[in-house]
Amino acid sequence: MGLDVWALTGIAAVAVLTFGLGAWGARRARTTSDFLVAGRVVSARTNAAAIAGEYLSAASFLGVAGLVMRDGADALWYPVGFTAGYLALLLFVAAPLRRSGAYTLPDFAEARLGSVGLRRLATIFVALIGWLYLVPQLQGAGLTLSTVTHLPPWSGALLVAGLVVVNILFGGMRAVTLVQAVQYWIKLTAIGLPAFFLCLAFLGDRAPAQPALTDPLPPVFTTDTTVEVRTSVLLTVAEPVRLEARGRVNRQAANGPVYWGPGTQEVTAGTQLRFPAGAPVPVVIGSPPDNASWLRPLYGDEWPLFRTYSLIFATFLGTMGLPHVLVRFYTNPDGRQARQTTLFVLVLLGLFYLFPTIIGALSRLYVPKLLVTGTTDAAVLLLPTAVLDNCFGRLLAALTTAGAFAAFLSTSAGLVMSVAGVLSTDVLRGRVRDIRVGTVIAGLVPLTATVIAGSLDVSQSVGLAFATAASTFCPLLVLGIWWRGLTAPGAAVGLVVGGGLALFSTVATVVAATDGGWAGPLLTQPAAVTVPAAFLTMVVVSKITRRRVPPDVSRTMLRMHAPDRLGFGQDRDVPRGDVAERARIAEGRGAR
Amino acid sequence: MSRHDASGPIPPERADQWTAAAKRRRRVRVVLADRAPLRVVRPPAPVEEQATVGEKLVRELVRSQLRMALRLAGLTVVLLAGLPAFFLFAPEVSNRAVLGVPLPWLILGVLAYPVLVGVGHVHNRLAERNERDFVTMLDN
Numbered sequence: 001m002g003l004d005v006w007a008l009t010g011i012a013a014v015a016v017l018t019f020g021l022g023a024w025g026a027r028r029a030r031t032t033s034d035f036l037v038a039g040r041v042v043s044a045r046t047n048a049a050a051i052a053g054e055y056l057s058a059a060s061f062l063g064v065a066g067l068v069m070r071d072g073a074d075a076l077w078y079p080v081g082f083t084a085g086y087l088a089l090l091l092f093v094a095a096p097l098r099r100s101g102a103y104t105l106p107d108f109a110e111a112r113l114g115s116v117g118l119r120r121l122a123t124i125f126v127a128l129i130g131w132l133y134l135v136p137q138l139q140g141a142g143l144t145l146s147t148v149t150h151l152p153p154w155s156g157a158l159l160v161a162g163l164v165v166v167n168i169l170f171g172g173m174r175a176v177t178l179v180q181a182v183q184y185w186i187k188l189t190a191i192g193l194p195a196f197f198l199c200l201a202f203l204g205d206r207a208p209a210q211p212a213l214t215d216p217l218p219p220v221f222t223t224d225t226t227v228e229v230r231t232s233v234l235l236t237v238a239e240p241v242r243l244e245a246r247g248r249v250n251r252q253a254a255n256g257p258v259y260w261g262p263g264t265q266e267v268t269a270g271t272q273l274r275f276p277a278g279a280p281v282p283v284v285i286g287s288p289p290d291n292a293s294w295l296r297p298l299y300g301d302e303w304p305l306f307r308t309y310s311l312i313f314a315t316f317l318g319t320m321g322l323p324h325v326l327v328r329f330y331t332n333p334d335g336r337q338a339r340q341t342t343l344f345v346l347v348l349l350g351l352f353y354l355f356p357t358i359i360g361a362l363s364r365l366y367v368p369k370l371l372v373t374g375t376t377d378a379a380v381l382l383l384p385t386a387v388l389d390n391c392f393g394r395l396l397a398a399l400t401t402a403g404a405f406a407a408f409l410s411t412s413a414g415l416v417m418s419v420a421g422v423l424s425t426d427v428l429r430g431r432v433r434d435i436r437v438g439t440v441i442a443g444l445v446p447l448t449a450t451v452i453a454g455s456l457d458v459s460q461s462v463g464l465a466f467a468t469a470a471s472t473f474c475p476l477l478v479l480g481i482w483w484r485g486l487t488a489p490g491a492a493v494g495l496v497v498g499g500g501l502a503l504f505s506t507v508a509t510v511v512a513a514t515d516g517g518w519a520g521p522l523l524t525q526p527a528a529v530t531v532p533a534a535f536l537t538m539v540v541v542s543k544i545t546r547r548r549v550p551p552d553v554s555r556t557m558l559r560m561h562a563p564d565r566l567g568f569g570q571d572r573d574v575p576r577g578d579v580a581e582r583a584r585i586a587e588g589r590g591a592r
Numbered sequence: 593m594s595r596h597d598a599s600g601p602i603p604p605e606r607a608d609q610w611t612a613a614a615k616r617r618r619r620v621r622v623v624l625a626d627r628a629p630l631r632v633v634r635p636p637a638p639v640e641e642q643a644t645v646g647e648k649l650v651r652e653l654v655r656s657q658l659r660m661a662l663r664l665a666g667l668t669v670v671l672l673a674g675l676p677a678f679f680l681f682a683p684e685v686s687n688r689a690v691l692g693v694p695l696p697w698l699i700l701g702v703l704a705y706p707v708l709v710g711v712g713h714v715h716n717r718l719a720e721r722n723e724r725d726f727v728t729m730l731d732n
Binding site for chain 2: 073076077080083084086087088090091092095295296297305308309312336339340342343346347349350351353354357482554557558561562563565566
């Protein structure tokens, strides 16, 4: 590896572009409304590119390809679910939410149910989900930077967090909207071009010394390969293999040639394994060991159907509950535009997700060593040079690295922004200065967590953030928009039950991961249980507290559902801020 | 926290300001002469006040939008979420390949996306039709 100048140049270019565009856009950001929702004048197409750019995170750019490489057909549900989440959002939430005129999720909760307590509770969950989702972004940044340089992982996290916080401090959301829109196209290019060229190279070079992806055989190492095991792993060995090991294997010191028969081997952190060319690849436990079972869906005997459905639940319904996704909808001019925007987003996401699958499948042939350590998140970064060991390969690798950085930057920016938004309006006093304080807090907390916490699979921790969002804000939004009977106590108890269960399984998974074992499907994929539980709780408690139905529910429903041109869905006034600021915004509206 | 008092039920004088703002905005749109000019509809004051007729109309609109969204969601669930069960009970299908790509990969990796976009497109058209019907009903 070593210091990769090309990749560093790519990272620097993305950073400079982000910062430059941010500074350029910042010249016009003056009022609170500018900061939070870009003055609500962003066009549907720009907004859609910004939403997609913000949404395509480390999990999409690095994680999906890595999962496809390791888990095969079952992993294809991740990108499908990430996209289908926007369909659920379009069907049930987009237009009414925009017309409700609220700025943030807690704003919606209070406007709909008239309870300050519920607003506070929602604020807590927005911050928790935002931070839960930020940690894997910063982890991914660390992984990327330590893959292309010898810098320690925390430096990448620090770089991304710092860049995002500084950018928001000087421009807020208006700058971010522009930056996000550009970053979608950067990301699409950075994964599309390499996927295309590597596919061509693969078709041209027909004879990688590999069993075909359809054979019931494990992948093999194409060259002599040394693997450094950094965190302890359990490996499944499908075909007998001879190798050299230096370190600890099966809790015994190993130094020299060893023979592994079919079965399970435990390799302790710090061990070095040397595989000769042509040796079959052992894989981390829990993933398909041979190519044929990798290719077929529903691998594994531990409730494969439950795992798949739970994943579908979490991703289909979790998207609408992610705070950085929702805040984007307030930047649409009206409900109709919100629908248009969402449809564009579906198109843009579908286009993007065609490529990580290709990269993942090729990675299984060309960088099988990642299967041994389980760090398959690095596949996108390492594949180009593994296929093409020349200048062009390094150029493509620089491109994917830059794209990965764009992914961390844009998602982190959106998350920090939305967490800062709720912190500043609900915890602080909602002036421009408070948004700045909120931004610093919103960036600092996950940075600390990333530096302290151990490593969890990027897409696994993202999956848990989705599960938490699906078990809290999804029922709140869907019932709040469509059911008159929802009450504040019902919503509050539902949030606590759904969110509590999901967070409990998150903690349990993290603890299990640090112990080196792996938690069962009920804990790693809790959504199929927690989402129905949250819905049920909200409905039952609302029925019990029927007399707490807000008196203005008819007016709220009218506002959310009446067509835009009737003029009921007007924006709520600027939540806080001084009189001069309100006047400026009123002026801005008049001039439009 | 003063803010929270402000965001309760909307006081009527503010509703008036909104109506004024809405009028201003509509006039600007006409001046700009949009390609498809929006038909200007008087904000029908009765809808908000008359709890009987107006309320019933709104309930009807919400119900028809929800019914439509649920139907489309049901369709998507049958099409997509039916796949894991299908793969489980018809394993021979998952071994089929088209142009060298196994069927599950082709469906999940490529075909799923146009389906999602298609359902979204149909939803937008139907939702807008429901809203147009609602406005027409108010006019009569």
